[in-house]
Amino acid sequence: MINLALTAFVLAFFVAGFSRPFLLVLAYAYIDIVSPQKIGWGPLGSLSISLVAFVLCVMSWVMREDKAGIRVSSRQLLMVILLVYCGLTTLTADFPVEAAAKWDWVWKALVFAIFLPLTLRTRLRIEALVLIMVLGVAVITIDGGIKTLAGGGGYGELKLLVNDNTGLYEGSIISTVATCIIPLAFWLAQHGTVFRPGWLVWLFAIGVSFSAILMPVGTQARTGLICVAVLGLLKLRSTQRRFLYISLIAIGTAIAQPLLPASFTERMGTIQNHEADQSASTRVAVWAWTIDFAQTHPFGGGFDAFRQDVVSYDKVITQKRGNNTAVTTEHVLERGRAYHSSYFEMLGEQGYPGLALWLLLHILGVLQMERIRRRYRTDPPAGMAWISPLADALQQAQIVYLVGGSFVGIAFQPFCYMLVGLQCGLAAYVGRLDQAAADALRLAQFARRPETQGPLSALRHPATAGPLLADRSRP
Numbered sequence: 001m002i003n004l005a006l007t008a009f010v011l012a013f014f015v016a017g018f019s020r021p022f023l024l025v026l027a028y029a030y031i032d033i034v035s036p037q038k039i040g041w042g043p044l045g046s047l048s049i050s051l052v053a054f055v056l057c058v059m060s061w062v063m064r065e066d067k068a069g070i071r072v073s074s075r076q077l078l079m080v081i082l083l084v085y086c087g088l089t090t091l092t093a094d095f096p097v098e099a100a101a102k103w104d105w106v107w108k109a110l111v112f113a114i115f116l117p118l119t120l121r122t123r124l125r126i127e128a129l130v131l132i133m134v135l136g137v138a139v140i141t142i143d144g145g146i147k148t149l150a151g152g153g154g155y156g157e158l159k160l161l162v163n164d165n166t167g168l169y170e171g172s173i174i175s176t177v178a179t180c181i182i183p184l185a186f187w188l189a190q191h192g193t194v195f196r197p198g199w200l201v202w203l204f205a206i207g208v209s210f211s212a213i214l215m216p217v218g219t220q221a222r223t224g225l226i227c228v229a230v231l232g233l234l235k236l237r238s239t240q241r242r243f244l245y246i247s248l249i250a251i252g253t254a255i256a257q258p259l260l261p262a263s264f265t266e267r268m269g270t271i272q273n274h275e276a277d278q279s280a281s282t283r284v285a286v287w288a289w290t291i292d293f294a295q296t297h298p299f300g301g302g303f304d305a306f307r308q309d310v311v312s313y314d315k316v317i318t319q320k321r322g323n324n325t326a327v328t329t330e331h332v333l334e335r336g337r338a339y340h341s342s343y344f345e346m347l348g349e350q351g352y353p354g355l356a357l358w359l360l361l362h363i364l365g366v367l368q369m370e371r372i373r374r375r376y377r378t379d380p381p382a383g384m385a386w387i388s389p390l391a392d393a394l395q396q397a398q399i400v401y402l403v404g405g406s407f408v409g410i411a412f413q414p415f416c417y418m419l420v421g422l423q424c425g426l427a428a429y430v431g432r433l434d435q436a437a438a439d440a441l442r443l444a445q446f447a448r449r450p451e452t453q454g455p456l457s458a459l460r461h462p463a464t465a466g467p468l469l470a471d472r473s474r475p
């Protein structure tokens with residue numbers, strides 16, 4: 001039944017897309033996040049529905065969408081440069097077969113992020129994409145949250161929708177991404193128009209956020225706990241009742257701590273002492289190896305270059321025997337261990353140029369969202385009160401991603417590039433509003449000239465630019 005329902009849902013998405021082309025963009029986003037082809041079997045599992053959705057949404061945009069007023073941002077150009085650079089490093093990769101396999105999905109993530117802002121021409125489209133991203137991740141987190149509450153969690157043991165430890169179904173990755181959607185879920189509850197704000201919408205947003213917070217508990221991923229803590233600090237800036245906010249967090253933490261499983265508490269305790277944990281010790285050793293590797297390979301070794309690493313370290317073992325504590329060390333030698341960090345992933349695979357492009361792409365995003373947030377924060381034009389909170393939510397999600405990316409290799413995670421595309425789309429939307437306001441101002445000035453001759457209808461406001469705004473400020 002699950003397979004039939006998923007197949008029918010995906011087909012309905014595709015069929016609806018032929019009358020409303022933008023729905024094909026949403027279909028691709030849904031497929032890339034949830035991966036229904038992994039859950040179902042038959043046609044879903046045998047066909048590359050992700051590639052089909054990608055081709056259909058691009059073709060429908062080329063043939064049927066209005067291209068007037070298109071704005072290509074500097075961040076889109078940065079992604080184009082990064083795409084070309086990654087393609088070149090793939091051709092010269094140290095592991096050609098493995099690099100080609102990763103390139104097969106990386107290029108789609110980058111191209112879709114470059115293409116996405118071109119389709120986000122209205123508020124409804126921006127909101128629809130946010131909704132699909134939140135609901136797509138919620139499908140995974142709600143399932144995982146229920147299993148966690150039922151006692152099915154554990155490091156490497158929590159089984160989500162599928163028994164697959166890749167992509168969003170990997171513990172540290174889903175813990176990071178789940179935390180990213182929390183501010184977006186609350187933005188939808190407050191400013192959504194597809195589902196109007198109400199107690200049911202707020203209840204669902206709280207439920208989705210609770211399931212997201214349960215992901216670090218269920219997966220016992222230390223990265224997720226750090227991400228939740230970072231988001232809690234970021235929320236201090238945007239909340240108005242800070243004392244109440246801090247009090248609720250303190251009360252919630254006090255109530256939750258005794259209920260947490262002992263295995264979770266013990267694993268979180270290794271954050272302060274990485275030498276006592278083999279996984280954390282491996283990460284530090286691999287990072288040191290990557291720095292040395294970049295000295296001799298400044299342009300990186302291509303995708304999956306970590307396969308050639310050889311790391312060794314001393315693991316500290318503490319054993320309690322009655323009132324005595326015995327401390328011993330064990331020398332560990334490992335080969336081909338993954339980077340466990342987006343920053344070192346970029347450095348090892350794409351070298352210093354790739355790391356610089358990646359950092360510039362995300363730093364510009366944080367700054368861009370900050371400009372938009374501040375500009376529309378106080379006294380926004382009529383109907384534009386939703387822009388500043390969305391920019392704030394997107395900025396928080398990106399900062400959480402950058403922090404979480406310090407401990408898990410998600411430099412090319414498709415969901416995170418959707419966030420980048422969404423940011424570029426919002427910035428382009430604001431740019432079109434500015435252009436419309438500037439055109440309206442010029443029209444008014446032209447009309448006041450005594451020497452004006454000819455009909456004013458010769459100066460037309462482009463319909464694609466958005467509503468006219470009496471806003472003289474600059475972005």
